[in-house]
Amino acid sequence: MIFRPAFEILREIRERKISSSELVRATLGWAHSVEEKLHAFLTLEDEGALRRAEEIDRRLSKGEEMGPLAGLPVAVKDNICTKGVRTTCGSRILENFLPPYNATVVEKLEKAGAVIIGKTNCDEFAMGSSTENSAFLKTANPWDLRRVPGGSSGGSAASVSAYQAHLSLGSDTGGSVRQPASFCGLFGIKPTYGRVSRYGLVAFASSLDQIGAFARNVRDLALITEVISGHDPKDSTSLPEPVPFYSRELEVPPDRLRVGVPWDLLQEGLDSEVKEAFYKALKVLENSGFPIEEVSLPHASYGLPTYYLIAPAEASANLARYDGIRFGLRAGDKKDLISLYKETRGQGFGAEVKRRIMLGTFALSLGYRDAFYVKAQKVRTLIREDFERALRKVDLIALPTAPTLPFQMGEKVQDPLSMYMSDLYTIPISLAGLPAISVPTALEKGLPVGMQIVGPVLSESLIFRVSYLFEQKSGMHDLKPPILEDYCA
Amino acid sequence: MKVTPEIVKHIAHLARLEFSPEELEKFRQQMEELLSYFTKISELDTEGVPPTSGVLPLFNVMREDELGPTLARDEALKNAPDQDSVFFKIPTILEE
Numbered sequence: 126m127i128f129r130p131a132f133e134i135l136r137e138i139r140e141r142k143i144s145s146s147e148l149v150r151a152t153l154g155w156a157h158s159v160e161e162k163l164h165a166f167l168t169l170e171d172e173g174a175l176r177r178a179e180e181i182d183r184r185l186s187k188g189e190e191m192g193p194l195a196g197l198p199v200a201v202k203d204n205i206c207t208k209g210v211r212t213t214c215g216s217r218i219l220e221n222f223l224p225p226y227n228a229t230v231v232e233k234l235e236k237a238g239a240v241i242i243g244k245t246n247c248d249e250f251a252m253g254s255s256t257e258n259s260a261f262l263k264t265a266n267p268w269d270l271r272r273v274p275g276g277s278s279g280g281s282a283a284s285v286s287a288y289q290a291h292l293s294l295g296s297d298t299g300g301s302v303r304q305p306a307s308f309c310g311l312f313g314i315k316p317t318y319g320r321v322s323r324y325g326l327v328a329f330a331s332s333l334d335q336i337g338a339f340a341r342n343v344r345d346l347a348l349i350t351e352v353i354s355g356h357d358p359k360d361s362t363s364l365p366e367p368v369p370f371y372s373r374e375l376e377v378p379p380d381r382l383r384v385g386v387p388w389d390l391l392q393e394g395l396d397s398e399v400k401e402a403f404y405k406a407l408k409v410l411e412n413s414g415f416p417i418e419e420v421s422l423p424h425a426s427y428g429l430p431t432y433y434l435i436a437p438a439e440a441s442a443n444l445a446r447y448d449g450i451r452f453g454l455r456a457g458d459k460k461d462l463i464s465l466y467k468e469t470r471g472q473g474f475g476a477e478v479k480r481r482i483m484l485g486t487f488a489l490s491l492g493y494r495d496a497f498y499v500k501a502q503k504v505r506t507l508i509r510e511d512f513e514r515a516l517r518k519v520d521l522i523a524l525p526t527a528p529t530l531p532f533q534m535g536e537k538v539q540d541p542l543s544m545y546m547s548d549l550y551t552i553p554i555s556l557a558g559l560p561a562i563s564v565p566t567a568l569e570k571g572l573p574v575g576m577q578i579v580g581p582v583l584s585e586s587l588i589f590r591v592s593y594l595f596e597q598k599s600g601m602h603d604l605k606p607p608i609l610e611d612y613c614a
Numbered sequence: 615m616k617v618t619p620e621i622v623k624h625i626a627h628l629a630r631l632e633f634s635p636e637e638l639e640k641f642r643q644q645m646e647e648l649l650s651y652f653t654k655i656s657e658l659d660t661e662g663v664p665p666t667s668g669v670l671p672l673f674n675v676m677r678e679d680e681l682g683p684t685l686a687r688d689e690a691l692k693n694a695p696d697q698d699s700v701f702f703k704i705p706t707i708l709e710e
Contacts, residue, residue: 361675430652452693471632502665558669
């Protein structure tokens with residue numbers, strides 16, 4: 126039952142053909158055995174999850190009306206606060222942090238009846254593209270254990286790909302859901318900025334951060350997305366618009382849609398295998414009656430430097446709270462306050478986090494602010510306007526998710542710029558605040574490749590329907606990575 | 615773009631980060647490489663372009679000033695590295 130789609134399993138739990146306790150026990154058993162090789166989780170909450178599953182079974186047996194995810198095992202990225210359950214953000218500085226409250230998305234999952242089985246590994250404070258920046262573990266890619274699962278939500282992606290959980294939550298600032306979805310053969314959504322409450326998501330870059338989700342098929346992804354979306358008075362940047370039932374609209378066929386491809390952006394750094402897969406995926410869309418047109422995003426190639434000035438600047442402000450006083454690690458507690466701050470932060474943060482705090486502090490510092498930070502904010506406006514213009518001409522934009530196949534562990538970790546390039550095609554969409562779904566389109570050399578389907582603000586329903594149509598035509602869903610054979614044999 | 619050891623030291627102080635001399639030199643080199651690449655944006659003409667600080671149409675979000683539940687003191691202090699059940703404790707900052 127752990128290998129079946131969530132939407133089927135949920136129906137059987139509701140009809141009491143199987144119990145949540147059985148499902149959760151089986152899932153945890155499997156999760157633990159795969160974990161020896163995968164290292165997707167920082168915390169597995171066996172006891173709490175089983176208790177919760179039993180409670181749900183009890184309520185179902187009494188005939189209580191339960192939420193849409195009742196009894197389903199779900200994994201949550203470790204930068205999303207879970208009350209009383211260790212939330213580290215993959216950082217030494219929060220190694221023993223027990224949040225006194227739940228993130229809004231966690232409250233919503235629980236209200237929907239989901240069973241949170243654990244917290245997944247990630248790059249420290251979600252800064253990275255390979256999950257190698259976690260202070261605790263290196264997560265492997267279920268398709269090839271020597272390769273990275275992508276990042277920063279690598280544990281959330283690896284766990285769903287290896288069937289350790291049916292669904293998971295991640296966060297996406299510059300591509301941290303979409304790129305690992307592509308690397309692990311999953312569907313991953315970054316909703317419109319403001320669609321999902323950020324309350325309780327540990328802040329990295331507040332104008333870009335957005336919680337998203339992973340699933341092995343579109344229907345499952347639509348289900349969890351409609352559960353976590355919606356206005357929240359605790360997040361003043363959350364949007365008031367009502368949330369459609371994405372999962373019920375999937376079969377409404379989209380009208381003849383014009384799909385734009387920004388060929389100018391794809392000139393740079395695109396691997397031949399990824400290009401090949403992208404051409405094939407465009408053919409599938411074309412054969413489904415969607416005309417493909419070229420669109421121009423002349424400033425999108427400036428997305429990378431723009432993002433790596435804005436996001437670190439915001440991070441340098443957000444991470445000022447880790448001062449060794451109110452929570453988290455404290456080091457050097459003998460001298461004055463300034464040395465306490467410096468030693469705490471020097472010891473508590475890893476290299477990439479320090480690099481970004483330094484870049485961000487530089488970009489905001491006296492004498493450099495206008496040339497770097499403010500300039501980047503102006504270029505962000507140009508990039509947003511590019512997308513607005515393009516989306517007046519076409520209904521959707523399609524482009525590869527990552528420029529390369531999943532890379533080897535250790536391959537890019539010493540070279541920050543080459544690591545940053547992984548997000549070349551996801552970053553411009555983040556800067557524009559648009560919703561995007563990464564869909565698996567092919568296996569090249571036995572490794573998954575993804576394509577992004579991008580729409581205008583709040584067009585989630587549309588991009589879900591197009592992803593669903595693509596999934597039906599391509600048959601690329603509920604993929605089984607080789608790690609399953611190692612254990613099932 | 616040239617990044618001197620003095621700039622890195624100054625930025626590290628502003629960011630309240632402690633570095634060993636070796637780390638400082640490594641960060642200097644990496645910042646130089648990255649910032650040189652980032653100056654690519656300076657070739658764009660942004661005369662008269664307004665900066666984007668957020669993608670949502672700007673508006674003030676107001677609410678009634680009503681009392682709601684707040685965190686209990688022991689809950690708020692629970693994660694502190696040093697506290698005396700009433701206050702967070704820090705090193706002495708005032709001389710007698």
